[in-house]
Amino acid sequence: MQAGSSSSPKVTTLADVARLAGVSIATASKALNGRSQVREETRQRVFSAADQLQFSPNVLARHLLSGRSGTIGLVTHDLEGRFSIPTLMGAEDAMGTGRMSVLLCDARGDALRERHHVQALLGRRVDGLMIVGARPDPRSSLGRDLPVPVVYAYAPSEDPEDASVVTDNVAAGRIGAEHMVACGRERIAVITGDPTYGAAQDRVTGAQAALRDAGLDILGGSALFGAWSEEWGRSATAMVLGQHRDVDAIICGSDQIARGALDTLRERGLDVPGDVAVLGHDNWEVLATNARPTLTSIDMNLETLGRRAARRLFDAIEGHPTAGVEAVQSRLVPRGSTAPKA
Amino acid sequence: MQAGSSSSPKVTTLADVARLAGVSIATASKALNGRSQVREETRQRVFSAADQLQFSPNVLARHLLSGRSGTIGLVTHDLEGRFSIPTLMGAEDAMGTGRMSVLLCDARGDALRERHHVQALLGRRVDGLMIVGARPDPRSSLGRDLPVPVVYAYAPSEDPEDASVVTDNVAAGRIGAEHMVACGRERIAVITGDPTYGAAQDRVTGAQAALRDAGLDILGGSALFGAWSEEWGRSATAMVLGQHRDVDAIICGSDQIARGALDTLRERGLDVPGDVAVLGHDNWEVLATNARPTLTSIDMNLETLGRRAARRLFDAIEGHPTAGVEAVQSRLVPRGSTAPKA
DNA sequence: GCAGATTACGAAACGGTTTTCGGAAAACCT
DNA sequence: AGGTTTTCCGAAAACCGTTTCGTAATCTGC
Helix, strand or coil, X not given: CCCCCCCXXXXXXXXXXXXXXXXXXXXXXXXXXXXCCCCHHHHHHHHHHHHHCCCXXXXXXXXXXXXXXXXXXXXXXXXXXXXXXXXXXXXXXXXHHCCCEEEEEECCCCHHHHHHHHHHHHHCCCCEEEEECCCCCCECCCCCCCCCCEEEECCCECCCCCEEEEECHHHHHHHHHHHHHHCCCCCEEEECCCCCCHHHHHHHHHHHHHHHHCCCCCCCCCCECCCCCHHHHHHHHHHHHHHCCCCCEEEECCHHHHHHHHHHHHHCCXXXXXXXXXXXXXXXXXXXXXXXXXXXXXXXXXXXXXXXXXXXXXXXXXXXXXXXXXXXXCEEECCCCCCCCC | CCCCCCCCCCCCCHHHHHHHHCCCHHHHHHHHCCCCCCCHHHHHHHHHHHHHCCCCCCHHHHHHHHCCCCEEEEEECCCCCCCHHHHHHHHHHHHHHCCCEEEEEECCCCHHHHHHXXXXXXXXXXXXXXXXXXXXXXXXXXXXXXXXXXXXECCCECCCCCEEEEECHHHHHHHHHHHHHHCCCCCEEEECCCCCCHHHHHHHHHHHHHHHHCCXXXXXXXXXXXXXXXXXXXXXXXXXXXXXXXXXXXXXXXXXXXXXXXXXXXXXXXXXCCCCEEEEECCCHHHHCCCCCCCEEEECCHHHHHHHHHHHHHHHHCCCCCCEEEEECCEEXXXXXXXXXX
């Protein structure tokens, strides 16, 4: 039987430790916290008593004095999705080292649920809030009159005075296009997803800028927008091949689209990267490493984003708030689908 | 600028509400909690004051009397992985309705880190613990002498007296094989992943049992073990076709393997599901729905698993602990890759 | 005007830690 | 030995905001 609520061993408190060590509570506290007014021998006795009882101090009681709870509230909008998880991991990582804990809530993209969760978290006296969006488009602010600092991650707040950490999608698009240019490609098509996503637009903008810097333009003059699916990648690639037989590179707005592109190219008997180089976005490992050939992709460094957001939140809690949007740079992860042109 | 810790509006307390409503703290408390000893007119005044101040009661202080914190600790071992997230979602879902909150920690498969997190969570006086594993194989118990109930999800505890909730992989394997049999398939190959995974073995066991019930056996006499990758799916399928040209169904241990199988079959000019039916496991949407044809798969109902685990944890917290392993059934999600044989 | 019901209030309790401050014991000096 | 300093330890207050208990005040009906 699981340790039930009745027969369960009690939680050990500082009083238990003090009793076992034969000292007062005050002395035990001072010994464990490295205060100086304790004899070394006594300190050792307290420490061994604490070890023996597996004592872990009651954080709530400790923070009673300081007025802080030592927890932050994390509201995510996309727990099942792919993008919030690495962000969450980075944040969790940044907590782990200190003695902050994370209260997790999933608002599922619903503003009402979000408000409800924020209220509940404030009721638990969190020291700060981190709001992780589902997609990179700006979102409405929670307002400036909250009693604790807030940091928005992935999806920035519309209010520029709020603190936001996002990915730099324009730069990401630029990185991809520059890589293609560096590989000696000159007839570069761009296939991307849902045009209502700011990220889709931004990546195209960045790619286009880089191509123009190299004296080129997107093949056909503009990017092909569609959906974030392999099917769209397949059909869009077929379209590109129909209009431009001599395409030598395809930049895709996501790894899914890139997988579709690779399939169509292989079925048409074209060699990747020999004839056509293919680049994805998001660096979704399971898609990129299983592709034939393995897929070069742009990684958004979401863990870094999460860590940065957490750090900014800590700073704000410590009394050093910062305003504005901070962008985290992406990085190229080269694999088999891109190579210098023979 | 983000509301800093100094200039921020104070958190409103019950005392603020009482002052604004012109009543005592005691009366305000009773009014908000629906106690009877309050005049209706007074109650309304308190409510409107609470609304006006956006009052949310301090949960920690409230639980001071009851001795409970209203939080549970959730330790996951696989935050970046695919399996713990739906479990976590189910658990979070079950919390949401009540007024429990979740403290999240990621132990990353490290036992030491796990102990550390458990200690930290106990220090926060969580009412219970939920341990979510990374893979379905049994794991060592945290022990029976913890001061709060524990439920193990996805990965069961080795101690049968602990409370565990897992997927029934034998039954899952059976469901898949029965589906193939129901489709009139008789020459059924099984390709699966890493043989050190209990789940891989169990699914094969279940499939084999179902086939024997139908008077059949796995094509070639035994399943092919390898890796959880598309590449293995491709090469293993090639192997199967080399030895058994007349195979009419392939059961794959994961959707990744199934994707590989589909690729090889298409390249050999075989029709799916006309010539060969293909079945995956895990129902990984992004893989299953983007496949050609879309992939029939077995869903482990992980959200249900998470909800069940949460429910059992609540029950234990309420004083009704249950021991032993509970299995959650999987379900078939039919898509385009399986169909009755013509 | 009085019993009984209703409504409101002051104060205690809840929890475990940190911290302050006073005092005891030991060490040191003359 | 006596005085002074240093070292070490313990009793008790403080911290938070809520709930609840006992009691007082007000109202209702006869």
